[in-house]
Amino acid sequence: MSLKKMRQVFYDNETFAVVSHINPDGDAIGSSLALCETLKKMGKKVHMFTEGAIPIHIRFLWDDSYITDTPLEKYDVCVALDSGNKDRFSSFESLFDSAKTTLCIDHHITNTYNYADINYVEGDASSTGEIMYELIKNVLEIPLDKKTAEYLYCAIATDCGTFKYSCTSAKTHRVVAELMDEGIDVNYLSNYLFDYKTINQIKLYSEGANNLRLYEDGKIALTYVDYKFLDKMGVSFDDADYLVTMPRTVLGSEVGVYIKVKNDNEIKVSYRSNDYVDVSALAMELGGGGHKKAAGATVYGKTLEETIDMVVEGIRRVL
Numbered sequence: 276m277s278l279k280k281m282r283q284v285f286y287d288n289e290t291f292a293v294v295s296h297i298n299p300d301g302d303a304i305g306s307s308l309a310l311c312e313t314l315k316k317m318g319k320k321v322h323m324f325t326e327g328a329i330p331i332h333i334r335f336l337w338d339d340s341y342i343t344d345t346p347l348e349k350y351d352v353c354v355a356l357d358s359g360n361k362d363r364f365s366s367f368e369s370l371f372d373s374a375k376t377t378l379c380i381d382h383h384i385t386n387t388y389n390y391a392d393i394n395y396v397e398g399d400a401s402s403t404g405e406i407m408y409e410l411i412k413n414v415l416e417i418p419l420d421k422k423t424a425e426y427l428y429c430a431i432a433t434d435c436g437t438f439k440y441s442c443t444s445a446k447t448h449r450v451v452a453e454l455m456d457e458g459i460d461v462n463y464l465s466n467y468l469f470d471y472k473t474i475n476q477i478k479l480y481s482e483g484a485n486n487l488r489l490y491e492d493g494k495i496a497l498t499y500v501d502y503k504f505l506d507k508m509g510v511s512f513d514d515a516d517y518l519v520t521m522p523r524t525v526l527g528s529e530v531g532v533y534i535k536v537k538n539d540n541e542i543k544v545s546y547r548s549n550d551y552v553d554v555s556a557l558a559m560e561l562g563g564g565g566h567k568k569a570a571g572a573t574v575y576g577k578t579l580e581e582t583i584d585m586v587v588e589g590i591r592r593v594l
């Protein structure tokens with residue numbers, strides 16, 4: 276499916292809703308804001324819908340002017356961004372379904388559902404932000420500006436792990452070069468997006484290090500934090516995510532697992548792999564999804580130790 280097919284939908288309609296996945300990350304927020312800015316320039320009416328807290332490292336860029344208390348009963352178009360399936364934008368599902376035309380723009384390889392009228396899923400793209408650049412610049416042909424470039428930088432740089440992950444391509448760098456031509460300050464953006472942490476977030480690192488467990492001669496590295504510790508530290512469930520890549524940085528590990536116990540019934544499992552294990556398949560077995568080297572799922576009704584046993588057993592089978 277070509278992205279070009281979406282051009283007329285954007286030009287021929289007037290009211291737009293932009294939705295992205297629950298507990299949004301830099302890609303979901305950055306891509307959504309970039310699209311909202313662009314639609315505003317095109318003279319369209321646009322509302323953005325997001326569920327869950329804006330992560331602390333993105334707040335410096337956050338703009339709530341597209342959020343509304345009075346959504347339209349029905350939008351001409353609803354655009355779903357960075358959402359591998361409809362469950363990912365749970366509470367906006369009826370809003371999405373009621374739109375005259377629905378679009379999906381995404382980069383999750385597990386997104387095979389074709390849940391929108393027009394779907395564009397590019398599994399090789401580093402981020403939804405990279406696809407949004409293509410859409411805005413080459414399909415809609417709306418010039419970028421500094422603000423839009425900052426949003427796209429946030430989307431791209433966060434999802435490709437500051438250009439370290441294997442999803443980073445030569446094209447990713449070319450796109451970022453174009454964003455820099457708009458005058459974005461990469462040093463300023465990177466400080467907020469990647470380096471600054473609250474003191475209690477940093478203290479969380481030692482909890483994660485203390486809880487680290489190794490299995491299978493260190494090929495599996497796993498750690499966890501629970502809500503009691505997060506509550507004590509005043510760090511939100513989502514802001515604890517910056518630890519997510521820590522387990523896979525243990526030398527010799529192939530799969531890193533980061534587990535966050537949200538409450539006595541709900542546990543978030545995040546997988547990262549270093550080389551050959553396809554963690555999206557493991558996450559799908561637990562009802563989640565994602566990418567080959569970064570995926571996640573939520574487990575209900577199991578204890579921490581039961582979850583750890585299940586996760587480690589799943590990885591053992593594919594090592």
Ligand code: 5GP
Pocket residue numbers: 359360363383385519544545546562563564565566569570571572573
């Ligand atoms: P994280 O582990 O950082 O939450 O997510 C890693 C990747 O897996 C992201 O691309 C994210 O969209 C995807 N992912 C995480 N949790 C889920 C889930 O519960 N369902 C699906 N379909 N994808 C998920």
Ligand code: MN
Pocket residue numbers: 302303357382402403434
């Ligand atoms: Mn993404």
